[in-house]
Amino acid sequence: MRVLVALFATLALATPTMAGEIVGFQPGKPAAPVLQQTKLRAVIADFLDPGGSGMGNAISLIIWREVLTAIADQAGAGVILAKAPGNRPLVDLLQERYHEAALDAARSQAARMAVWGSVEEHDGRLFVSTYLSIIPDARSAELMLRLEGQPPLGADVAAEIPHSRLNLPLVETKRQSLLQRSVVMRNGAVIRKRPDSRAAEVTRPAVGSALEVSDLVDGWFKVDVPNLGPGYVHHSVVDVPPQLVDVRGATTRLSSAPGGRAGSPVPPGSYRVVNMRYAGGSGLSYEIAVSGARGWVLATAVRPRFSLPVVHLVAGLYRYQLGRYAEARGEFEQYLASPGVDTDNASLAMVYQLLGASQVVGKDALSLRSASAPPIEAFTRAIELTPYDPAAYNLRAVAVLALRGRLGEMLPDLAKATDLDPDNPRARSLITLLNRVTTTGEPSGLRRLVADANDRQVRDEVARLARRADGPSQ
Amino acid sequence: MRAQADRLRALALLALVAALGTSAFAQTDFFGRVVSGADGAPVAAVKVAAELRGVNRDAGATDAEGRFRIDPSSLFGVQRRIGEPFMLFFSKSGFLTVSRQLQIGATPTEIRATLTPESEAVLEPAERERLDRLVRGGARGPLFLVPYDLPAEAANLSAAASTERLRANLERAIVTHVQSNSLISTGGAVGLSLLPLDAVKDVARLKSYGAHLKALAVITGFGALEDSGGRKQIVMSSTYVVVPTVASIDSFVIYVDDTLPADQLASPRLQERLSKLWGRTTVLALGMNEFRDARAAGDQARLRRVREYLRAERAGAGPGNDQFVTQLNRLIALLDREIRP
Numbered sequence: 001m002r003v004l005v006a007l008f009a010t011l012a013l014a015t016p017t018m019a020g021e022i023v024g025f026q027p028g029k030p031a032a033p034v035l036q037q038t039k040l041r042a043v044i045a046d047f048l049d050p051g052g053s054g055m056g057n058a059i060s061l062i063i064w065r066e067v068l069t070a071i072a073d074q075a076g077a078g079v080i081l082a083k084a085p086g087n088r089p090l091v092d093l094l095q096e097r098y099h100e101a102a103l104d105a106a107r108s109q110a111a112r113m114a115v116w117g118s119v120e121e122h123d124g125r126l127f128v129s130t131y132l133s134i135i136p137d138a139r140s141a142e143l144m145l146r147l148e149g150q151p152p153l154g155a156d157v158a159a160e161i162p163h164s165r166l167n168l169p170l171v172e173t174k175r176q177s178l179l180q181r182s183v184v185m186r187n188g189a190v191i192r193k194r195p196d197s198r199a200a201e202v203t204r205p206a207v208g209s210a211l212e213v214s215d216l217v218d219g220w221f222k223v224d225v226p227n228l229g230p231g232y233v234h235h236s237v238v239d240v241p242p243q244l245v246d247v248r249g250a251t252t253r254l255s256s257a258p259g260g261r262a263g264s265p266v267p268p269g270s271y272r273v274v275n276m277r278y279a280g281g282s283g284l285s286y287e288i289a290v291s292g293a294r295g296w297v298l299a300t301a302v303r304p305r306f307s308l309p310v311v312h313l314v315a316g317l318y319r320y321q322l323g324r325y326a327e328a329r330g331e332f333e334q335y336l337a338s339p340g341v342d343t344d345n346a347s348l349a350m351v352y353q354l355l356g357a358s359q360v361v362g363k364d365a366l367s368l369r370s371a372s373a374p375p376i377e378a379f380t381r382a383i384e385l386t387p388y389d390p391a392a393y394n395l396r397a398v399a400v401l402a403l404r405g406r407l408g409e410m411l412p413d414l415a416k417a418t419d420l421d422p423d424n425p426r427a428r429s430l431i432t433l434l435n436r437v438t439t440t441g442e443p444s445g446l447r448r449l450v451a452d453a454n455d456r457q458v459r460d461e462v463a464r465l466a467r468r469a470d471g472p473s474q
Numbered sequence: 475m476r477a478q479a480d481r482l483r484a485l486a487l488l489a490l491v492a493a494l495g496t497s498a499f500a501q502t503d504f505f506g507r508v509v510s511g512a513d514g515a516p517v518a519a520v521k522v523a524a525e526l527r528g529v530n531r532d533a534g535a536t537d538a539e540g541r542f543r544i545d546p547s548s549l550f551g552v553q554r555r556i557g558e559p560f561m562l563f564f565s566k567s568g569f570l571t572v573s574r575q576l577q578i579g580a581t582p583t584e585i586r587a588t589l590t591p592e593s594e595a596v597l598e599p600a601e602r603e604r605l606d607r608l609v610r611g612g613a614r615g616p617l618f619l620v621p622y623d624l625p626a627e628a629a630n631l632s633a634a635a636s637t638e639r640l641r642a643n644l645e646r647a648i649v650t651h652v653q654s655n656s657l658i659s660t661g662g663a664v665g666l667s668l669l670p671l672d673a674v675k676d677v678a679r680l681k682s683y684g685a686h687l688k689a690l691a692v693i694t695g696f697g698a699l700e701d702s703g704g705r706k707q708i709v710m711s712s713t714y715v716v717v718p719t720v721a722s723i724d725s726f727v728i729y730v731d732d733t734l735p736a737d738q739l740a741s742p743r744l745q746e747r748l749s750k751l752w753g754r755t756t757v758l759a760l761g762m763n764e765f766r767d768a769r770a771a772g773d774q775a776r777l778r779r780v781r782e783y784l785r786a787e788r789a790g791a792g793p794g795n796d797q798f799v800t801q802l803n804r805l806i807a808l809l810d811r812e813i814r815p
Contacts, residue, residue, distance in 0.1 A: 118646065
């Protein structure tokens with residue numbers, strides 16, 4: 001098997017919380033992992049471009065920069081753009097082994113996931129296929145639905161979120177739609193006449209100023225400089241805001257400055273982002289265009305909308321794995337609101353499971369009792385999509401335990417999981433644990449959580465499942 | 475006088491019979507005979523099926539003389555369109571299924587279909603050697619693509635480029651679909667190799683390729699240009715031949731028809747549509763392997779997982795996938811018989 005290795009690490013971005021690197025991959029060279037100081041890394045691979053649209057590199061670069069923007073507030077998160085010298089070896093590998101090659105690329109950087117895909121141009125429209133490959137080890141370590149409580153419930157009150165290879169919907173867009181955006185100048189930004197670091201300077205724009213992009217050429221954004229005309233700025237010296245933000249509800253207020261005093265309300269809708277800025281105390285703000293005027297809104301009051309749904313999914317996974325569950329939920333919801341996401345059952349089921357889990361984990365299980373049905377609905381939807389998967393039933397069983405506190409309601413799912421896979425280790429350990437609770441009252445944290453542990457019918461059913469689970473492996 | 479009246483009655487009856495006969499004949503677009511390739515003898519009770527505009531209908535069976543008659547207009551309840559593509563399938567246990575791509579004409583068309591007994595479905599030695607060379611040359615399998623037969627003027631790419639683009643897109647869609655599906659253990663890599671052969675419309679031959687290559691499936695298709703209100707459009711039919719791995723299931727064929735503007739042949743949307751169904755069909759075919767292995771191992775739980783998977787596929791199949799659903803139903807029925815309550 002060919003080994004993917006890092007050839008060189010070239011770029012360290014200035015903002016410490018935005019950890020991005022570019023690496024080149026070449027078979028047979030020693031590995032040089034980058035961004036090792038970050039706890040959680042993802043690899044964005046060059047996109048396949050079978051028709052030679054010239055957009056393969058551009059799309060991976062845009063996704064990389066948008067993911068960086070999406071996780072800018074996540075300490076310990078890093079994103080690696082994986083390029084191949086001459087663009088061939090990595091692309092060839094992806095073309096031959098698909099998810100498996102992407103997982104190799106991720107492993108070579110000790111990353112948890114890899115984004116890759118393909119772009120084709122037809123009749124002036126771009127068709128972008130995107131895939132997400134998650135390292136299975138990462139899945140079992142952190143992509144779990146684990147209940148918490150006081151006293152502790154025990155490590156076995158958990159279920160894995162099972163899938164690791166996601167096929168995301170085909171996105172139809174236009175080159176112009178993908179590129180039309182603002183970029184925000186960082187320290188050291190220079191606008192040049194051509195997309196070349198040796199080309200003549202046009203101007204050195206002020207830090208924090210935003211310019212409109214009209215194209216992307218070899219990693220250089222083509223921008224329009226007021227009164228000076230077009231020029232090029234390298235992607236490494238700009239920030240890339242989301243193209244749009246969604247305003248929901250009536251609580252978002254427009255300010256005249258980032259983090260400034262709240263002014264007029266912003267009606268619900270989608271608004272183009274023209275700038276973004278971090279301000280001490282208030283964090284990130286976006287400048288948006290509202291009815292011909294401009295103003296600033298707090299990032300926490302809106303939902304960014306990135307150019308491709310995969311950015312939201314990756315941002316949600318970062319947040320989930322870093323324990324920012326409420327924010328993760330928002331990203332999963334943004335992903336599910338994207339058009340055409342229902343194309344692949346297994347992939348969609350995983351997103352519903354993540355959506356449900358992000359509403360359950362990180363909270364004391366008892367406090368969830370007042371929560372309404374939505375988390376269970378998300379797990380039910382996942383079962384409808386993958387009814388053959390025992391893990392889908394385990395997940396709903398754990399969620400039902402937290403939200404309803406009734407063993408009688410979770411046992412049918414555990415029975416179904418063991419029916420489909422009698423050796424399923426998660427279902428067996430859950431059943432063994434429940435049997436302990438109904439017979440000994442231990443662990444006490446879990447006993448406190450369930451209301452029907454003394455119900456005769458429930459105890460009999462738990463005992464029956466436990467006898468089956470204790471039986472010989474099949 | 476009486477003799478004259480009798481003659482007149484006879485003439486009237488003759489005229490009536492002739493008129494009825496002509497009328498019946500005018501409504502029959504296709505008629506003919508099915509014979510055995512082994513000895514040329516007529517084959518009775520051959521099931522005849524027809525496909526028009528993506529819809530399949532049972533069209534009866536051959537009589538004791540191997541004869542059949544089909545009128546697509548009445549069978550499908552639609553207005554006849556001269557030049558419209560029309561498919562006929564002849565199938566009988568013990569023979570390879572034969573399909574014929576036809577066009578509805580202004581006058582009735584006579585067809586002679588020859589069924590090859592399964593035992594005689596062999597390839598020419600030179601053809602077999604050619605396939606063997608391809609496999610030795612690194613063809614990956616277990617899926618094979620025979621180049622589509624497309625009118626050159628319809629493609630906005632060269633035939634070779636559009637075929638390779640189609641292969642690459644289909645392979646990526648199929649393999650990623652298989653890779654993302656935790657139910658199926660492929661027991662090795664799944665790849666779609668191009669067989670650099672001439673286009674083949676004969677499904678029996680495609681099945682022979684599949685059998686010889688020990689393939690899971692052979693995929694191909696063809697297209698015809700037609701004029702629609704001054705605009706050129708291509709009527710394309712894709713064929714996915716699943717080679718059986720479960721003894722109690724015959725090989726089966728799934729067809730997908732598309733009509734699209736001639737310059738949209740390379741449209742990723744079309745390829746996405748095909749890829750999606752082919753991905754699911756491949757998992758269905760791999761599901762047959764699972765079924766076979768689980769049955770051999772007596773693994774009831776694994777059989778239940780396969781059944782749940784197939785039921786979910788059936789529920790999500792959507793309209794226009796009748797053939798796919800028919801095959802799902804057959805496999806689910808087999809599983810029902812194997813699974814203990």
